[in-house]
Amino acid sequence: MNSTQRIARDIESLGVISEIQGIGCTRYTYTKEFKEARDYIIAQMKEAGLNVREDAVGSIIGRLEGTDPGLPIIMTGSHFDTVKTGGRFDGAAGVVAALETARRFHEEGFKPRRSIEFVALPEEEGARFGGGLFASRAMCGQLYPNEVFERKDANGITMAEAMKDYGLDPAKTDDAIRTDGQLGMFLELHIEQGPVLEKEGIDVGLVEAIVGLECYVLKIHGRSDHAGNTPMNMRADTMLAAAKAITAATEKAIELQEGTVVTFGRVETIPGAFNIVAKETELSIDCRSKTLENVHAVIDTLKASLEQSIRENPGLSYELTRTLDADPVLSNEYAMELMEKLAGEEGLSCRRMLSGAGHDAMIMASKCPVAMIFVPSKEGRSHVPEEWTDYDQLEKGARLLYRCVKELAMDEDSTR
C-alpha cells in the first residue's frame, strides 16, 4: 500500500467504528466506540515501531526515542473524539497524518536527534462532557479543580465515572501535566472546516494565527405598542435599534479584514408577536479576529450605534454582558517559514491563513511553540456527515507534516 492508501484505510477504519449508516460519526470520549478507535490507533502505532503509553486522561502517546534525550521533543497529532453525527475527518485527519509520518520513519529506519511523540487526544470537542480541549488542557495544567468530578454527560454519568470505566484513575489527572521545557514544538494537521483552500485551489494552509474571540449577550430595552396605531416616530422599538447595531458592527468587521468576523446567531424578542412592537430584543454576539484590537473596534462600533439610537429615542436602553473571551494565538514563525520551504520542495501550493476555530494547538501554545497545517474541506463543510477531504489532498498535508517533523527532529537548536 502506498501512503494515500494507508491514509484512506485509517480514515475508513476509524469512521466505520463509530458510524451509523447515513448519519455520520459519533465517537464520544471514553465510550465503546472510543475504546475501539483507541485499540486501532495503538495497534497502528506499535506496528510503526513506537513505544506506546496512555497518559492520565487517556491521550495516546506513541514515542520515537531521539538520540539526544536532552533536547526538547517534537509532538504531533490531533484529537480522536467527534461531535454528535460529525464527519470522519475532524480530528482524525491529524491523528492519521501523525500515524503515516511514524510509519514512514519506521520504513526508513529514521533515527531522530530529538524524541518525537505522536499523539491522539480525547475530548477536544467537549461533545460528551462539555469540557472542550480537555486533553491539551490536562497536559498544560489547565484543568479546573474537580473538573472531572463535576462534568456530566447527558445521562448524568460524571467524567470521573467514565474515566474509571475506561481504565483511568480520575484522581490522577495531574500526572498528565508536561513539565516546562520538555516540549520543543507542537504541530497539528487539521481539516480547514471552511471553504477557502478548495475555492482557491490550494493544497495546504499554514495557520499563522488562531483568532481571538469575544462573545456577548446584548439586551435592548424599549416599549411595546400596537403595531397599527403607534406612529413610527412615537415608538421605542428595540428591534430597529438592534438592526442598526448589527449593520454597523458588520460593516466595521468587513472594513477591518484580518479575519474579522461578527455573528449574531441568536435573536429573541419580547413579546415576540407580529403585531406588537418588541419591548425587548436579546441577541448573541460572537466576534473573532487576528487581533483583539479589531474585536474591540467592532464592539465599540456596536455600542456607538446603540448610543446613537438612545440619543434619538430616550425610551431605549441596553445592557451588554461579556460571556466568553480568548486571546489570539500566533504560530511559530520559524516553523511556518520551514513549511513554506518544504511545501515548495514538494511542489505543493500553500498560503498563510487564520483559523477561526479553536484547536488543541491553541492550548499547547502555553507550553511550547506551535504550528498548524490545514487541508481543504469539500465545500467547507464540517461537523456534518458530509464532511470530506480527498485522500490525495490529505496525503499532501501529511507529506508536509512528515517533512517538517523530520527537519525539526534533527534540529539541534532548541531555542527556536
Ligand SMILES: [Zn+2]
Ligand atoms: Zn477538530
